[in-house]
Amino acid sequence: MKISLARALGTCFGVQDAIDAALDPSFRDNLTIVGQLVHNPQVVEELRENGVRLVDSIDDEITTPNVMITAHGAARSVKEGLEARGFTVYDASCPLVMKVHNRVAALVEQGFFPVVVGQRNHVEVRGIVGDLKEYEVLGDPSEVERLAGRDRVGIVCQTTQQVEHARAIVDAIHARFPEIEVQFVDTVCRPTKDRQEAVRELADRVDLMIVVGGHNSSNTKKLKKVCDDRGLAAFHVERPEQLEESWFAGKSHVGITAGTSTPHGVIDAIYQRIRAISDGLEVGSRPVGGP
């Protein structure tokens, strides 16, 4: 059985920079991260093992002097609130997320009603809209009715969306409200687009895709959706132990892709496990991640 990796997969620079900063020995013992730094269970475990504390929200008790804002970003009011409480705030917001914040601010400045295409409760989206007086978050073309009565809307996307999905929402607005002036800014980040393009290329060549990443990772789920939309058999796993031998029966070419928060060590372990299954070895007879 042939195994191929997508030409772009796994951890992006924004996530890697944030992980490296959190694990910096000079302050990791005195650091609390608010929210998941990345949507990946192995990375979260590594942080905990290194003494980094994690809390879900700024309302939770924080006992360290240093607080980190994650790569997903946060509203300015959240950062200022933490500083006002005496914490030293380390801002690991990805520059491509901050670009979305800036684009939204510019649209509002130009008089557009701000709209974000994304998941309403995702931490990145909450950060984007957190300082806005009014806004709308749209997750699906069926939701455009919420824009009734608006005359100018400025639209950005959560960085990990599929740009085609955002364009479908823009088209739905044009169709339902032809009178609304629409300004669309494509803010899907380049690493996300690279992974989406790479999985499409690979999907044309394989008969099974293994998608690796946290089950709560937005962009990992989008990679699986690319496969689902094509009718390609695909499974989303977080860990090598979750791979089932029966999935590979009769398959001749398996592809592997991974979301932007999936460490390359996890991808290697998945590859080795599939190789072992392919070689007919008993599962578990080879150390995970081994040669």
Ligand code: SF4
């Ligand atoms: S997915 Fe994109 S926006 Fe998010 S951290 Fe990675 S590079 Fe930055």
